[in-house]
Amino acid sequence: MAAISSDVIRGYNDTMILYxxxxxxxxxxxxxxxxxxxxxxxYIIKETTLYSAFTRMEKNGxxxxxxxxxxxxxxxxxxxxxxxxxxYYREKCEEWNLTKDVVERFISENNxxxxxxx
Amino acid sequence: MAAISSDVIRGYNDTMILYxxxxxxxxxxxxxxxxxxxxxxxYIIKETTLYSAFTRMEKNGxxxxxxxxxxxxxxxxxxxxxxxxxxYYREKCEEWNLTKDVVERFISENNxxxxxxx
DNA sequence: ATATTTACTACGACAGACGAAGTACGACAG
DNA sequence: CTGTCGTACTTCGTCTGTCGTAGTAAATAT
Numbered sequence: 001m002a003a004i005s006s007d008v009i010r011g012y013n014d015t016m017i018l019y020x021x022x023x024x025x026x027x028x029x030x031x032x033x034x035x036x037x038x039x040x041x042x043y044i045i046k047e048t049t050l051y052s053a054f055t056r057m058e059k060n061g062x063x064x065x066x067x068x069x070x071x072x073x074x075x076x077x078x079x080x081x082x083x084x085x086x087x088y089y090r091e092k093c094e095e096w097n098l099t100k101d102v103v104e105r106f107i108s109e110n111n112x113x114x115x116x117x118x
Numbered sequence: 119m120a121a122i123s124s125d126v127i128r129g130y131n132d133t134m135i136l137y138x139x140x141x142x143x144x145x146x147x148x149x150x151x152x153x154x155x156x157x158x159x160x161y162i163i164k165e166t167t168l169y170s171a172f173t174r175m176e177k178n179g180x181x182x183x184x185x186x187x188x189x190x191x192x193x194x195x196x197x198x199x200x201x202x203x204x205x206y207y208r209e210k211c212e213e214w215n216l217t218k219d220v221v222e223r224f225i226s227e228n229n230x231x232x233x234x235x236x
Numbered sequence: 237a238t239a240t241t242t243a244c245t246a247c248g249a250c251a252g253a254c255g256a257a258g259t260a261c262g263a264c265a266g
Numbered sequence: 267c268t269g270t271c272g273t274a275c276t277t278c279g280t281c282t283g284t285c286g287t288a289g290t291a292a293a294t295a296t
Contacts, residue, residue: 002209002212002216003213003216004213004216004217004220005129005213006283006284006285007283007284008129008130008213008214009284010125010128010282010284011128012126013283013284015224016221019225019226020224022226028244029241029242029243038223039220042220043220046284046285047244047285048284048285048287049283051243051244051245052283052285056283072242072292072293073292073293074243074292074293075292076243076244077243093225093227095121095122095126096225097225098121098122098160099122099126099127100218101160102122102157102161103127103130103133103214105156106133106137106138107133107211107215108137108140109215124253124282125253125283128252128253128283131253146274147272147273147274147275164253164254164255165274166253166254166276166277167252167253167254169274169275169276170252170254171252190263191261192261192274193274193275194273194274194275195274195275237296238296239294239295239296240293240294240295241295242293243290243291243292243293244290245288245289245290246287246288246290247286248285248287249286249287250283250284250285250286251282251283251284252282253280253282254279254280254281255280256277256278256280258275258276258278259274259276259277260273261273261274263272263273264269265268265269266267266268
């Protein structure tokens with residue numbers, strides 16, 4: 001069946017990550033699992049994509065990192081969203097609604113095809 | 119205001135073009151104007167993006183080109199959609215619906231933010 | 237003891253989008 | 267008759283986000 005291609009989701013990985021960070025700071029592995037479960041296994045983010053998104057977003061000031069050692073002794077890099085990140089997220093949501101609106105004009109639901117006459 | 123970024127539309131330019139070709143064969147300049155008007159000026163496809171999409175899609179067998187000289191003496195490259203193109207378009211529509219469903223789980227409408235408790 | 241899961245990092249390649257620039261022809265204004 | 271505007275592209279080079287491959291390392295499960 002149709003799987004989500006990287007070209008489609010491109011540019012929305014950041015948004016998805018930020019959404020999860022709105023709630024609470026988190027780290028790579030957890031974010032990846034939450035995306036997986038929240039999407040009901042429909043989208044599984046690639047590790048490299050995820051970690052490069054962290055790097056990019058930290059450089060852009062949308063998130064901040066800090067280290068924490070978990071109960072189990074594992075050292076993790078946590079990320080927390082910044083105010084700039086929250087703003088960026090909001091803009092992306094607006095953009096999404098606009099984009100959705102535009103794209104849907106070019107999508108024919110249920111095999112409907114634009115009619116020639118008129 | 120929020121404009122549509124190339125990363126979002128990426129991978130859907132082809133779909134939009136194919137949608138317009140479902141109806142009738144067309145050529146670059148016309149397609150570009152129709153995308154513009156159909157989207158109510160919200161999306162204006164770049165020329166280079168458009169023409170490289172044509173090349174790519176012809177290579178993939180989704181469209182076929184032929185030359186025609188218009189009344190005004192202008193030589194145009196027309197494109198017509200193939201059966202493969204129609205199938206590809208249909209798949210992209212399915213993919214879009216799936217993607218939309220997934221992305222929307224990460225979009226908070228009207229400034230709603232996921233609640234911490236619960 | 238070994239495999240799997242967790243939690244990353246580094247490197248390199250690729251594809252689609254796009255900016256800049258150029259070509260060429262017709263129509264139309266001044 | 268000169269110049270600008272609209273039409274209809276082409277070429278070239280660059281950028282960015284994604285992803286494949288690979289590797290490290292510690293904790294946990296078998």
